[in-house]
Amino acid sequence: LALYFHSGEREEKCIIEDVPSDTLVIGNYKVQRWDIHKQDFLESAPGLGMIVTVTSPSAEVLLSKLYGPQGTFSFTSYLSGEHVICLQSNSTRFVAFAGSKLRIHLDIRVGEHFLDESVVQAKDKVDEVNFRLEHLIEEIHHVSKEQNYEREREEKFRKTSEETNSNILWWAIVQTLILISIGIWQIKSLRDFFISKKLV
């Protein structure tokens, strides 16, 4: 758990995971609280927990649980798209507590590339190579799923571009028609006006 960042006590930090469907996402986190007296982050803060909320691309909540100061959470995506993982501490202290902040260590893994390490205590060479091959096959499946997802997105992209293209064309035609009809209306209206005023 190496990478960390700071956040306010009651601040919610969210994570976007853009994943294809049927993908397992595992998250590991550890949170530490700043202690004003020691001027350092406490190694463990009893009673401090993090509420983890996972939202699917269709705004449906997949997971919403309270974990301790250190925890692991996971979920499998049903739809492909941007899933939002939010972390918020359950601290009830006043926000006005000057200098209070949290240090959140985070590690998120996408896709099941990690087979059980205990299996690795293989009896012989063949088993070890077997294990490695299984891992490679998992990686290839992941690549294949990502490619399918990419195809869906590219289609959406192409639709948007084609829609923009036809919108521009349609708008140019409509604008020309408006211009011509307004022009005719203007001349007619003024001519009638001048005739009625006996200027012409």
Place this chain on the structure above:
Amino acid sequence: MLLRGSRAAGPWGRLPPSWLLFLLAACAARASEITFELPDNAKQCFYEEIAQGTKCTLEFQVITGGHYDVDCRLEDPDGIVLYKEMKKQYDSFTFTASRNGTYKFCFSNEFSTFTHKTVYFDFQVGEDPPLFPSENRVTALTQMESACVSIHEALKSVIDYQTHFRLREAQGRSRAEDLNTRVAYWSIGEAIILLVVSIGQVFLLKSFFSDKRTTTTRVGS
């Protein structure tokens, strides 16, 4: 703030537990890739503890928002700035840690007044561990193992390219959607302006002549 995920290093080999600890301390290879949303006028910093001599790579790309650019800054434990770029869309920076300690890198959107940016970064620390560790090895790798190693390397490269392609496509799609909305708003706006101006012109012109008419009659009588 929105963040993203991590892709952990490859599997550890078959090792007795005591060696495992040594290996972890010696070459802790990690890759954290995170996609997060940076609000306007905000700055987000990340920290990582790195051992001396480790080769690290920081790569970032802006996916959505404004002109698709962000400020980035990387500092070592002494505060010396190793990398600093303003308003960059995409960049990659490799360095070797000159000393132990906590390295810090920050992304800043402080120059922007109202656009949030979605930023992706990938921070790779150390090299990935070998697929078949050579500590307890007596013989050279067999053909099967070498084949596995080359497939693994190729797949890592494929996954890497796939990630970059996905980000570029997301950026392109974001631009296309922006363009689409702008075209829609602009067409409606222009149609309204056109109608208002042309109708207004005619009535204004009519009003000029009406006034003149009354003044001429006054002068006449």
